[in-house]
Amino acid sequence: MMENKNSIPVTVLTGFLGSGKTTLLNKILSENHGKKIAVIENEFGEVGVDNELVIGADEEIFEMNNGCICCTVRGDLIRILDQLLKRKDKLDYIIVETTGMANPAPVAQTFWVDDEIKDKYSLDAIVTIVDAKHVWLHIDESAECKEQIAFADVILLNKTDLVSAEELVKLEKRIKSMNANAKIHKTQNADIDLEHILNIQAFDLDAKIELNPEFAVEEYPYEWMGIYDFADAEYQINMKEGPDPSFDLCFVKLADTSEAVITKAQKQAIKTFAMESKTLKAEKFINTNNTLNTLLIENESQTFYFRPHKAGIYAVFTQHGPEEFNLELTVKNTKNGVPTFENVEPTLTDEFAHNHEHDDIISSVGIEDTHELSIQKVNEWISYLLREKAIDIFRMKGILNIAGNDDRFVFQGVHMLFDAKADRKWKPGETRKNQIIFIGKNLNREELLAKYKKCIVK
Amino acid sequence: MDYQRLKQIANAPNEYEVWSDYLNDYVIDLAWSNDAKKIIAGTASGKVTLYDAETGKLLNEISAHQNGLMSIAVSPSKNIFVTTGQDATINMWNIDTLELLNNIASNSQWVNFVEWSKDGKYFTSSEGKVVRVFNEAGDIINTFDQHESTVCGIQWKQDSYVFATACYGGVRLFEVGREKDINFFEWSNSMLSLSWSPDGKFIGCGTQDSRVHFFPVPYENGSDFEMSGYNGKVKLMDWTTDSKYFLTNCWNEIVIWKFAGKSPQGQVPISINTHVERITQVSFQKNSACIASGDEMGFVFFHDTEKPSIKNIGTCLSQEISKLCWSPDGLNLAASTADGKLVIMRTPF
Numbered sequence: 001m002m003e004n005k006n007s008i009p010v011t012v013l014t015g016f017l018g019s020g021k022t023t024l025l026n027k028i029l030s031e032n033h034g035k036k037i038a039v040i041e042n043e044f045g046e047v048g049v050d051n052e053l054v055i056g057a058d059e060e061i062f063e064m065n066n067g068c069i070c071c072t073v074r075g076d077l078i079r080i081l082d083q084l085l086k087r088k089d090k091l092d093y094i095i096v097e098t099t100g101m102a103n104p105a106p107v108a109q110t111f112w113v114d115d116e117i118k119d120k121y122s123l124d125a126i127v128t129i130v131d132a133k134h135v136w137l138h139i140d141e142s143a144e145c146k147e148q149i150a151f152a153d154v155i156l157l158n159k160t161d162l163v164s165a166e167e168l169v170k171l172e173k174r175i176k177s178m179n180a181n182a183k184i185h186k187t188q189n190a191d192i193d194l195e196h197i198l199n200i201q202a203f204d205l206d207a208k209i210e211l212n213p214e215f216a217v218e219e220y221p222y223e224w225m226g227i228y229d230f231a232d233a234e235y236q237i238n239m240k241e242g243p244d245p246s247f248d249l250c251f252v253k254l255a256d257t258s259e260a261v262i263t264k265a266q267k268q269a270i271k272t273f274a275m276e277s278k279t280l281k282a283e284k285f286i287n288t289n290n291t292l293n294t295l296l297i298e299n300e301s302q303t304f305y306f307r308p309h310k311a312g313i314y315a316v317f318t319q320h321g322p323e324e325f326n327l328e329l330t331v332k333n334t335k336n337g338v339p340t341f342e343n344v345e346p347t348l349t350d351e352f353a354h355n356h357e358h359d360d361i362i363s364s365v366g367i368e369d370t371h372e373l374s375i376q377k378v379n380e381w382i383s384y385l386l387r388e389k390a391i392d393i394f395r396m397k398g399i400l401n402i403a404g405n406d407d408r409f410v411f412q413g414v415h416m417l418f419d420a421k422a423d424r425k426w427k428p429g430e431t432r433k434n435q436i437i438f439i440g441k442n443l444n445r446e447e448l449l450a451k452y453k454k455c456i457v458k
Numbered sequence: 459m460d461y462q463r464l465k466q467i468a469n470a471p472n473e474y475e476v477w478s479d480y481l482n483d484y485v486i487d488l489a490w491s492n493d494a495k496k497i498i499a500g501t502a503s504g505k506v507t508l509y510d511a512e513t514g515k516l517l518n519e520i521s522a523h524q525n526g527l528m529s530i531a532v533s534p535s536k537n538i539f540v541t542t543g544q545d546a547t548i549n550m551w552n553i554d555t556l557e558l559l560n561n562i563a564s565n566s567q568w569v570n571f572v573e574w575s576k577d578g579k580y581f582t583s584s585e586g587k588v589v590r591v592f593n594e595a596g597d598i599i600n601t602f603d604q605h606e607s608t609v610c611g612i613q614w615k616q617d618s619y620v621f622a623t624a625c626y627g628g629v630r631l632f633e634v635g636r637e638k639d640i641n642f643f644e645w646s647n648s649m650l651s652l653s654w655s656p657d658g659k660f661i662g663c664g665t666q667d668s669r670v671h672f673f674p675v676p677y678e679n680g681s682d683f684e685m686s687g688y689n690g691k692v693k694l695m696d697w698t699t700d701s702k703y704f705l706t707n708c709w710n711e712i713v714i715w716k717f718a719g720k721s722p723q724g725q726v727p728i729s730i731n732t733h734v735e736r737i738t739q740v741s742f743q744k745n746s747a748c749i750a751s752g753d754e755m756g757f758v759f760f761h762d763t764e765k766p767s768i769k770n771i772g773t774c775l776s777q778e779i780s781k782l783c784w785s786p787d788g789l790n791l792a793a794s795t796a797d798g799k800l801v802i803m804r805t806p807f
Contacts, residue, residue, distance in 0.1 A: 052525035052544060056567055058587060060607035060626045062648040064667050075626060075648035075666055076608055083568070086780070087502045087526070088483045088798070114666075115690060116736075 007122040010081075010094045011198055012107050014148040015129035016138060017100040020158040022046045024129065024190035024197075025097060029054070033194055035092040040080055042099040053091075055080055059099065061106050064113050071416075073110040081117055093198050094121070101144050104128075104151040105394070105415060111203075112417040125200035128152035128182075129190065132171055133162040139174065146362045149175055150394045150439050151414075152182045153202035161188045180364035181211065181397065181437045205410050205421050211397060211435040221273040221445060222248075222317040225266070226346030227257055232311040234332045236341060237286070237304045239297060242325035247295045247318065248277060251288040251306075254313040257348065262315065269317040271368045276453055280304060288314065297325065321351065362394075365445045367436040367452055372403035377455040382411070382418070384451070390416035392443065398436035399423070403457040408432075463770045464734065467757065472773040474803035476790065477514030481507060485794030487530040488783040489539060491553050497792055498553070499800055500527040504543055508556055511790070511802060518556045522549055529571035535578030536594060542569035548583055550596050560596035573612045575619060580634055582621055584609040589623055591634055602632055604639060611652025611663070624652035624663050629673055643673045645682065653695035655704070660717065662704060664692030670706055672721070683723055685715065696741045703728075703747055703763050707737040712751055714763055732759045732770060739782040748807045750791050752779025758793055760806050771806055775799055 015021045025039055025047045038053040047054050057076045064071035077096065084091060096107055104126050111123035128148045138145035149155065155175060160168055172184060185196055239247065250272045252265040268290065277292035282302035286293045289309045295302075308314065318327075330341040378400060385393060393415065400409040411420035426432050438448060483501035490497055490511065497511045504523035509516055523543025532539040537553045546567045550560040566586035574581045580599065583590050586608050591600040607626040614621040619634035626648050631641035648666040654675075655661075661673045668688040674681050690709035697704050704715045704722070712730040715722040733753045740751040747763035756779060759772035777795035784791055784805075791803045 054567075055544075056586070058607050060648060062626060062646075062666065073666075078666060079608065079610065079650075083528075086484050086486055086796075 007120055008091050008094055009124035009199055009201075010096060010111065010121050011124045011200075012104055012126045013095055013097045013129070013197075014102065014104050014126065014151070015100065015156075016131060016135070016142075016145060016148075018134065019100070019129040019131040020156070020187075020190035021097055021129055024156075024192070025095065027190065028095065028194065031194070035194075036089060037093045037095060037198075038084060038091050039095045039097060040077065041097045042102070044099060045097060047097075055084075057096075059102065071109065071113055072106045073113050074106050077107065077110050078114055078117055081121055085120055093124075103144055103147045105147070108151065108203075108414050109417060112414065112419075123203045124198065125153040125202040126151050127154045127156065127197045129156045129158050130171075130175070132157050132159050132168060132186075134159075135171065146178065146441075147394065149178050149182075150362045150441075152179060153200055154197055155179070155182045155184045156190065156192060156197075157184060157186045158190050159188065160186045176364075178362045178364065179439050180366055181395075181439065203412065205412060205419055205423065211399060211437055220266070220352040221270060221449075222319055223352050224318045224321050225269075225350045225352070226316045226318075226322075227254070227262070227348040228314050228316060228329075228344065228346050230308040230311060230314055231331065232308065234305060234307050235344065236330045236332060237295075237306070238301065238326075238328040238330070239295070239304070240301050240326040241297055241299075242320060244320060245297055246279075247297055247320060247325060248273065248292055249286070249295065249316060249318045250290065250292050251286075251308075252290060252315045252317070253288075253310065254315055257313060265315045266317075269315070270366075273317070273319075274367045274449055274452075275369050276371065276456060316346075362439075362441050363443050363445075365438045365443050365448050367449065368433060369452075369456075370401065370431060370433045371456040372401055372432075373434060373455045374457050375402045375405070375409075378402070378409075381451050381455055382420075386413070386416055386418055389440075393438055393440040395439045396437065398434070400434050400436075401426075401432040460770055461734075464757070467770065467772055468774040468776075470773070472775075472801065472803070474773060474791075474806060476512075476802040476804055478799060478801040479509070479514060479516070481505075481794075481798040481800055483798050484796050485780045485798060485800060486527050488781045488792045488794055488800075489530045489532045490783060490785045490792065491532060491537070492534065492786055494785040494787050494790070496553060497800075497802065498530055498532070498539060499794060500530045500541060501798065502526050504545070506530070506541060506551070506556070508553070509800075511785070511792075514802065520551075520556050522551070523547060528569060531572045531574055531581065533574055533578045533581075533594065534576065538594070540572045540574075540581060542572055542583065544568050548572065548592075548596075562592070562596055562598075570608070570610075571612075573614060573621070575614045575621070575634075576616055580619065582612050582614075582623075584612055584623075587625070589632070591632075599634060600632070600637070602630075602639065604630070607648075610649050613652055613654040613661075615654060615658050616656055622652060622654055622661050624649040624661075629661055629663060631675075641677065643677050643682065645671060645673075647671065650691060650693050651695055653697060653704075655697045655701040655717065656699055657701040659701065660704075660721075662695055662706075664695055664706065666691060668692065668708075670695070674721070683721060685722070685727075688713070690736070694737070694740050698742050698747050698763075699745045703742070705740060705742065705749060705763075707740050707751075709736050710734060710753065712737065712740055712749065712761070728763060728766060730761050730766065732761065732772075733757060738779050741782060741784060743784050743805065743807065744786065744788040746788065746807065748805070750782050750784065750793075750805075752782050752793060754778045756795060758782065758791075758803070762807060773803070775801060 060075040277294040279294045286306040329344045397412045407422035410423040506522040508518040525544035528542045546564045548562040564585045570584040587605040589602045605625040611624040628645045629643040630639040651664040670685045688708040692706045694707040710733040714728040735754040749761045756775040777797040781794045
């Protein structure tokens with residue numbers, strides 16, 4: 001949203017009943033922060049009704065254009081915000097609290113669809129409070145709970161004192177798998193500095209848009225990793241037919257086998273898996289230097305080769321489990337002029353389960369890559385997404401490296417509503433990279449990646 | 459639009475001004491006493507100020523509501539007026555003395571407005587989803603709570619105790635003393651405003667998606683129709699006293715439909731394009747087709763629907779026009795701004 005700088009920022013506060021919304025709002029209203037903050041609370045709100053800056057709303061949701069879900073907005077909010085302009089002193093912030101059972105989309109969309117509101121207010125961020133203990137009762141069942149997490153720019157994991165450290169790690173992983181872009185804060189008793197929830201500018205393309213898509217366990221694009229110590233020798237991979245006519249893999253060189261190094265390599269491999277792959281037929285040599293290799297499995301049995309570009313420890317990431325293709329790795333040794341092949345076993349392995357069990361699973365798909373993109377192809381792709389996938393894509397954000405353009409190109413969207421602009425010049429020495437994040441339900445990572453790759457300028 | 463002329467108007471002294479004062483607060487609402495001798499101004503902080511309309515002398519001042527003020531409504535028959543506020547109260551006052559006659563509590567924090575019946579015997583309130591009917595002493599006669607969302611418009615029918623309400627989902631007709639709505643014109647849309655023609659034949663509703671929906675009265679299923687093509691929301695609507703013209707605002711344009719007893723479908727409306735910025739106030743002079751309109755930049759213009767060639771007659775008050783209010787005799791116009799200016803002007807027509 002590119003509105004004037006005089007607009008009043010609005011934060012949307014979502015979260016289930018009992019998650020701590022009321023506690024947080026009472027703190028905001030009673031704290032001595034010197035700001036004039038109005039709270040528009042939901043119909044069943046419990047925050048001080050005798051406070052002139054607390055206004056009750058009746059959550060009147062309607063469709064701006066017949067039947068279009070993406071133009072669903074909040075009529076009562078439009079009326080209240082209109083009235084709130086009629087004051088001598090300007091408000092510094094407005095917080096809109098939604099009921100526990102509300103989908104945040106209509107509130108967010110109100111700030112895009114309504115011309116007058118767009119003129120005077122700017123949607124700042126969606127903040128979701130999660131009850132760290134009780135969220136497990138809803139996270140698998142309730143569409144609203146999932147939507148609130150998926151839409152969030154900021155998530156407060158509240159009541160962390162009621163759960164163990166392990167439970168908290170598990171919850172954080174789960175939340176990151178749904179929404180990789182939200183900033184997560186852990187709180188007790190909804191205690192949080194206001195700077196973390198107000199003036200975030202998450203919807204403002206004029207603000208310094210930075211993406212930091214962190215990828216969570218369930219979202220790895222590979223299923224298997226093996227750590228090997230490779231010598232400066234020729235290796236051979238024998239493979240049988242498997243469940244797929246091709247098999248993607250990549251190598252990441254490791255300094256050591258510490259957990260930190262392996263974690264970093266896993267993130268590197270995610271990025272590599274998002275890049276254009278090199279397709280190899282049988283008998284070809286595999287690239288070991290951070291390249292995605294697509295091995296074509298065309299025969300009952302085939303062999304590929306590789307020679308590490310440097311001897312040492314490597315992590316090998318594979319799209320499918322090696323056993324699904326009866327994969328065998330051997331090293332070629334030449335003794336007295338006679339080549340022998342010895343089996344090579346990994347020193348450590350890890351498996352990464354795919355997460356396709358639920359139909360309406362909410363997830364994030366992140367893309368990070370340094371290729372230049374065709375503006376025309378990007379336009380076609382985004383148009384396709386808005387036309388065909390907008391109901392499933394709740395939020396999307398991106399920074400793009402457009403071919404022939406010295407400006408960063410930024411965009412963001414909520415369902416069918418979309419903003420894009422040239423943002424600033426790439427700085428000298430800055431890596432021009434594309435960073436895109438999609439958050440939504442039923443996202444098909446492979447399809448998104450395939451379509452993305454078609455935008456790359458060859 | 460003639461920008462050169464606008465610039466001239468902005469720089470010229472206000473030739474229509476009778477007197478002016480500065481209230482130093484957002485003026486939410488204005489109202490004239492029935493004899494046109496007094497003017498009441500209510501501001502955002504809840505203060506009500508009473509002026510001698512002829513001289514501009516400040517007669518009295520009170521804090522009418524603890525939080526913000528929402529509206530002022532003068533009884534058409536007695537020397538009393540009602541204010542509503544953001545403090546969940548409805549207050550009744552004596553115009554001459556500013557004595558508090560009645561203080562009525564509401565369950566809704568914001569009492570949006572009240573509307574008097576044409577003879578001044580009753581008034582209705584919009585209190586969120588609830589509408590109540592009071593007699594002129596402030597006693598509750600009816601409480602209606604069947605609205606789906608906040609009631610955005612109420613208007614009484616001439617010579618009757620029937621009134622119409624609009625909220626999300628349709629228009630309802632009520633009659634004083636009857637327990638339930640006597641009619642419901644169902645229509646799924648979010649409403650902004652309601653205006654009932656003085657001849658009682660049409661109810662027009664402005665909607666959030668920039669249309670005006672009409673219900674002919676008496677209503678038959680399917681007889682409603684719509685005027686679309688607006689490039690902005692229609693919040694302001696008004697009828698001439700003879701129900702011949704119906705005006706609507708649409709961002710910086712005034713669109714006027716000719717009714718003359720029948721529906722204006724298919725006709726090309728009269729369009730007045732004098733304003734450059736969004737129109738915030740517009741209404742007809744009583745018993746005429748003359749219009750006063752004000753915009754976000756502070757321009758106030760006078761137009762005559764039947765002489766559209768007379769253009770650019772007006773002045774500029776430099777700040778958003780928050781309220782325009784014709785005197786009951788139609789000779790003067792009270793105008794106020796978002797920064798607290800109050801100006802009484804003599805109409806050029």
